[in-house]
Amino acid sequence: MFQAQGQTLSFPFPSSTRGRRVRPAAVSGVPWRRRYQLSLRVTDTVTIVATVLLSTDWILKATSSGSAYTQTITFAIAVSVGWLVMMSMFRTRDPRLIGVGAAEYKRVVQASAATFSWMAVAVVLLGGDNFRYYLLVTFPAGLLGLLGSRWIWRKWLTRQRQFGMFLSKVVVVGRNDDVQYVVKQLSKKTGAVYEVVGAVLEGKSRSHTILAGDRFVPVVYGLSNVEHSVAETGADAVIVAGHLHKGSKYIRELGWRLERSATELVLASTLTNVAGPRIQMRPVEGLPLMHVEMPQFTGGRHVVKRLMDVVLSGLALIVLAPVFVVVALLIRHDSPGPVFFKQERVGRGSGLFPMYKFRSMVVTAEEDLAALRDRNEGNGVLFKMRHDPRVTKVGGWLRKYSIDELPQLYNVLRGDMALVGPRPPLASEVSGYDGHTHRRLLIKPGLTGLWQISGRSDLDWAESVRLDLYYVENWSVTGDFMIMWRTFKVMIRPVGAY
Template identity: 35%
Template sequence: MVASMVSPPKVKRRKQLAGKLLFGVLDLALAALAFYLSWWLRYELEIGPLLTEFQYLPFGFYLGVFTSYLVLILVAFQITRVYRLRRSTGLLDELGRIFLGSALAVFVLIVIFSMYQPAVYSRLVFTYIGLSTPLIIGASRVLFRIGVDMLRRRGRLLEQLVVVGGGMHGKMIMQQVVTQPNLGYRLVGFLDDGHFARGAHFGRIRVLGAVDRLADVVQAYGVERVIIALPATEHRRIADVMDQCKAQGVGFHLIPDLFEIQLNTVDIDSIGGIPIIGLKDGGIVGWDFFLKRLLDTIMSSAVLILGSPVFLIIALAIKLESSGPVLYTAERVGQNGKPFRMYKFRSMREDADELRSALADHNQADGPLFKMANDPRRTRVGAWLRRLSLDELPQFWNILRGDMSLVGPRAPLAEEVAQYEEWQKKRLSVKPGLTGLWQVNGRSNVPFEEMVMMDIYYIDNWSLGLDINLIIRTIPAVLRRDGAY
């Protein structure tokens, strides 16, 4: 959760106001279209009970209702905050507000004109208006988001962003910005408050210097927004950064520290008007666990049944090229540190594990991971399988058994877990997954600490929609072979 502290400069406010006005005009036009379409469906196509000659009402008879509805739709959209969406507001949330606003406008319209002329206007017309308005306006929002998302992925319509602070909160917000281009930020880098050496990097993100270089960085990179991620104990420095942002007309946000408690785990209540803070249960539990397990069971069963011919072809290819087992099994660490046997199609020589120590000097991964782009232990069939991630297909059996999930952190080896820092162990609080944020954001190219931050973000922000989104995004990532080796 990020608390907004100051409005953008005047030019940006004008742009935001112009954008809201444009959406308002567009919504009026689309609401007018929905109204006319509803009248046309009832009186021209006669969808519903057949009309007699005396029951037919020309569109001009509905002009009063039409004008009232256009006013009501704008008022209702203001009430449901359709034009006050945050940058991080999801599509379903926006569509929900549009639906509620449309329903409210139609309800008030029915009440007003039922009292005025209860027996004249067709109830079916009002029903069609209530259905067509959110469909038409909602479709326009979907198309708008698709267009904006395409432009942002091509590097356009992005705000230049700098994060102030290289601690835990700074790392987490940087990871969210990097993995969510739909937010509309281009992360220039971050200003360090003593966590990094001069010229260092956090994964692929540059350190631009110390915090006191903010003014120079804003000018040099055309920074439009700053996120302050400094500890609450540094209140004087925070105030200084805020003053610099105001002086240069740069919008900024402040991440509250709250004694290092993550805000999405906080449950805020009150007793007699006194606010109290508690902690919500962590992890994926209860109804969330049921939904996730149901998705895992359905999809893994479907893949194992429908994909069985592919499994057979791969098994034959492995046996024809080299002797040894078709499947490679390795003990991995699962949820809450529980070990399990993970299955993969064998893509390396039988003595691959014994040769790993001899290749330690060629390791291209950081942290406790071991990765090589051109690993000499791979077989020819294995290299092809790994490029397309087909070697991981047997893990659907692990998913069906309940050892793994479709989406989650990468399943680590015991020796990797032994090297974890305390904060990194949080990734063991859920089942490991076949895919995840790391899979769709670079795979083997993602530095270890960055991968852990992605896993923690996933755990703290889990939803069924997020799982489905990551599953869909995995397919093009695999076909593009992003970071596959």
């Protein structure tokens, strides 16, 4: 028998458990969401009110007339209330979004932008002299504060989840292969919202457990045992993985039965490489239709992406110029040969371009490759060795911290590459593409991407292709910023870089 954990709760605060290990699963389950949402609400309110008060104080010091004083105070109250209302209307504290993915941050940005858009309309209609100060000072400062506080809370929440805290306990239901896939995906990251505590498999099998991360969870057979498994494990939700032989009628009736125990029913989509924003539900006379938006490879979003690439790569080249000089001197001092290494890569639409890197190997590296082919430790397509004898002493740490990739900022500025995108392939790789792998070439390759932050050389070929194709079809500007932020973290703590 599997006893459910207790539901004793304490009000979450980022420093409350620092430095000590907490009892696993002590506060797992649905009730933690309400406490966590309350914590976010308090933090959001304090951040918004403090930002508006500080900026209003600054504005009042620059304003002398009594009418301006009254107008500014009124406007400050309106901004605070309106901002808080928008944060609720845009569901920025939706329990389905908090703690994982970029959607939570996107909702905060959208709510803040909507607040000041409506305020701008009000100023045009009613008049107001000081709105520009709020737009130039309060909006960016408040948005930065809100995003920063959400990031701090998420870091704390992720740390708690590593100890089994603040997770929704779930039972996964379906056929063996579908259940195995869903459990694997949910267990990949410690920041996942769900903790798999059991599985119910359709059909019969000999196995009585299934691996979920680093532990085994109990398995029962027969869809009639779902409610029993929920009661035994203390699960808060049931995830139906893929299609069931009993069909949609069974799922509808299962939802009705789960209502008695207030257990949430979740359907796992079989569209494994389609991001949520591309999926829209449209009920038609009781028939839920799932619309999948077509990927966009041209248009306004790509113009914004290109503008972002030009601005950020140009600024980075200026700021990093001293670093380039130091690295160049170290390379020249370490081994004979040029500072930069130029290699032909395949870009968007199969076009070729010269990609630049800091030289991290001896000048005879290409000629020496043939003798090392049988020692390949890569994914079968790419040649990689953890202790490649061709790598120079300086080149070792250049590659470890991805500093050798910095000259590709010039490729980004030129338009050959983007800051974020699929990994730039060699022509020899492209010649061996099969199936839909060519879709990697529908957009520009990137200086960084999902492959960079997900393990790099430790990834097998199939996983590398999957990540690239997922990005090609589902990229967003907000997602690009998230990838760039995570890239900085990977550069500090490199994984799979050799």
